[in-house]
Amino acid sequence: xxxxxxxxFANHWKEKLAGTVNPDSLLLLAISGGIDSVVLAQLIARSxxxxxxxxxxxxxxxxxxxxxxLFVRKLAQQLxxxxxxxxxxxxxxxxxxxxxxxxxxxxxxxxxxxxLRTDILTAxxxxxKKHSGCWILTAHQADDNIETxxxxxxxxxxxxxxxxxxxxxxxxxxxxxxxxxxxxxxxAYAVEQELSYVEDxxxxxxxxxxxxxxxxxxxxxxxxFPEVAKQLTGNxxxxxxxxxxxxTAVQQQIDRITIRQGEELHIPIxxxxxxxxxxxxxxxxxxxxxxxxxxxxxxxKLLEAETGKFCQSATHRIIRxxxxxxIAPLSDQLPSVISIAENDQTILFxxxxxxxxxxxxxxxxxxxxxxxxxxxxxxxxxxxxLRKWQQGDYFYPLGLNKKKKIxxxxxxxxxxxxxxxxxxxxxxxxxxxxxVGLRMDHRFRLQATSGEALHxxxxx
Numbered sequence: 465x466x467x468x469x470x471x472x473f474a475n476h477w478k479e480k481l482a483g484t485v486n487p488d489s490l491l492l493l494a495i496s497g498g499i500d501s502v503v504l505a506q507l508i509a510r511s512x513x514x515x516x517x518x519x520x521x522x523x524x525x526x527x528x529x530x531x532x533x534l535f536v537r538k539l540a541q542q543l544x545x546x547x548x549x550x551x552x553x554x555x556x557x558x559x560x561x562x563x564x565x566x567x568x569x570x571x572x573x574x575x576x577x578x579x580l581r582t583d584i585l586t587a588x589x590x591x592x593k594k595h596s597g598c599w600i601l602t603a604h605q606a607d608d609n610i611e612t613x614x615x616x617x618x619x620x621x622x623x624x625x626x627x628x629x630x631x632x633x634x635x636x637x638x639x640x641x642x643x644x645x646x647x648x649x650x651x652a653y654a655v656e657q658e659l660s661y662v663e664d665x666x667x668x669x670x671x672x673x674x675x676x677x678x679x680x681x682x683x684x685x686x687x688x689f690p691e692v693a694k695q696l697t698g699n700x701x702x703x704x705x706x707x708x709x710x711x712t713a714v715q716q717q718i719d720r721i722t723i724r725q726g727e728e729l730h731i732p733i734x735x736x737x738x739x740x741x742x743x744x745x746x747x748x749x750x751x752x753x754x755x756x757x758x759x760x761x762x763x764x765k766l767l768e769a770e771t772g773k774f775c776q777s778a779t780h781r782i783i784r785x786x787x788x789x790x791i792a793p794l795s796d797q798l799p800s801v802i803s804i805a806e807n808d809q810t811i812l813f814x815x816x817x818x819x820x821x822x823x824x825x826x827x828x829x830x831x832x833x834x835x836x837x838x839x840x841x842x843x844x845x846x847x848x849x850l851r852k853w854q855q856g857d858y859f860y861p862l863g864l865n866k867k868k869k870i871x872x873x874x875x876x877x878x879x880x881x882x883x884x885x886x887x888x889x890x891x892x893x894x895x896x897x898x899x900v901g902l903r904m905d906h907r908f909r910l911q912a913t914s915g916e917a918l919h920x921x922x923x924x
Contacts (some may be wrong), residue, residue: 499651502659515601577638599637606643627700762775766789801852818900819923838910839917840918845892873899887902
């Protein structure tokens, strides 16, 4: 059995993972001390991969938690690999964040693994080590995958949930190389290789739903359907393949109707309405931007709403703008009001930069692009203020010499809602000098024929 499992593991790595993981990559193995992670550690060591181990002590089971940490430290010494240990009080974290202990543990573990991976890559870069990457490995196996499928199925899920635990998550640099193998295979390998490991006493209780599935439901299913584990594993593989086909088809439809403008996505409302089934496509469009499934009805209502209505996530807004729905990031974190001194040369703001210089009148060209203005320095009082325009603002557009509200000026330009939100004005003693990049104020036009003028250039 041991050679069979090791060879099967080697074959699986070669066929499914070698194309993803560079041979020079460092592997960071999540180690609990239980049978699954100990077997994985031994398989990785026998395979000759460079690896380190990471153990998180949740201090949840008193002396047993301390025993686990001590065991893992000894295992690292035996394997001659570096061990990272993190101790946390999981009950405090779970209470503060209103999570179950299991949810809190999962969140903390993966957060810490990601931080460790970053630290490892940073240190390798500084030391000129030849790490071409770093991948996080967890010891989830086929029985864990089946339990996850059943949990998702009973709680309600879509295709994503039916596809079980993902074997590779490239975005998180996460791999689960034991997913094709069952617990009984790992246990037989541990016996034959005479591997020591620790038992988590909580696995024998009915405290967690997953334990109840393992100890009560699965034995009944196996009695009724002796091949149930194999069949469910096969179903997971088929669901995963179906999910790939589904994602490809859905993305093709979304790409077909989406117009990208900088960081924004513009989707014609009529095209969005024609997507069928509407709720499913709406979810696929919005979830990458932090929106929740509960917001789907609200976003569908935007298809019939008036211009200006919007729905917001933690990072983005979906805005009704005439004939489009616009998905745009929330406003940046740069200051919305900037003071400009006379000697400032380059001013950075969320709309780009403004370059400020003086120039002799005789050098001023006859024609200037829209992003440049020349104004009389005699009319200015420093400091100037650069800020976003506000309702009620007005100015005298160059050439008109009569007052006009900026809101009406922007409407006449037919700017989108998000473009309007990006408009800044430059003021001197509360008088608007320039609607930046769009129009200067008539009151600050050049009237003299000699001397110096202020040259302002807006660059996005």
